[in-house]
Amino acid sequence: MSPLDISPHLGPLYRDHHRFLHGWLRRKLGCSFEAADLTHDTFLRLLMAPPERCADIAKPRSFLTTIARRVMVDHFRRQALERAYLDVLAQQPEALAPSPEERALLLETLIEIDAMLDRLNPKARQAFLLSQLEGLSYADIALRLDVSVSSVKKYMAKAIEHCLLFQHEH
Known part of the structure; x- marks a missing residue:
């Protein structure tokens, strides 16, 4: 079963509005690659939502841009958190600096804590x-x-x- 088979409404929503949403995000972000990532994240968020959430949407583009705005806010928040974390790391003596793997795990944990507190x-x-x-x-x-x-x-x-x-x- 493909992910689009999970909701009978998500497939047509994706097919009919993916290009629009990517263009909208590209104009907002000024970067096609980030827009592609956030377009993907928007549809992934819908894929994880209850199937009825994508049913009978009167204004699909408005619905998608609302979800995409939320995804963008989460994205900007993660970027700000990562920048703050990297700034703190830059102030640490090199001998105390965590390995790249530890840094990735710590950053992932910080993002989870931020989401929980939010x-x-x-x-x-x-x-x-x-x-x-x-x-x-x-x-x-x-x-x-x-x-x-x-x-x-x-x-x-x-x-x-x-x-x-x-x-x-x-």
């Missing part, structure tokens, strides 16, 4: 990061976020639950 609501994400990265107490986090300590406790419980579920899934 699924949290903004206050819970911010509370979690303030706690884990800056070592702030719940009272300090409450002051920083202008919420009660009990709200911070709820945010942290939600964030920790989210991390545990994510870890279990992966």
Whole structure:
């Protein structure tokens, strides 16, 4: 079975609009190769979605550009994360620099953590990061976020639950 057999609607969507989407992304990105990659990623995202998501779409081009915009945002976010990671690595003494394999694994892990944190609501994400990265107490986090300590406790419980579920899934 080919991937396009999974959804009877995805094959025609791909056939009829692939060229349009690639052109649209090429104009946005200014690079045919990146546009091809993101076009592929857009259809891959649809392939992984429930089949009914591609059924009876009134405006397929609008639908595809919406999905492609989300894919582009994820792509830019990954690039920014990778640049930040490489900047930190460049500041390390050469003797401490990880091997290319370790760098790839670390970057992949950072991207997964970023995706996981992105699924949290903004206050819970911010509370979690303030706690884990800056070592702030719940009272300090409450002051920083202008919420009660009990709200911070709820945010942290939600964030920790989210991390545990994510870890279990992966």
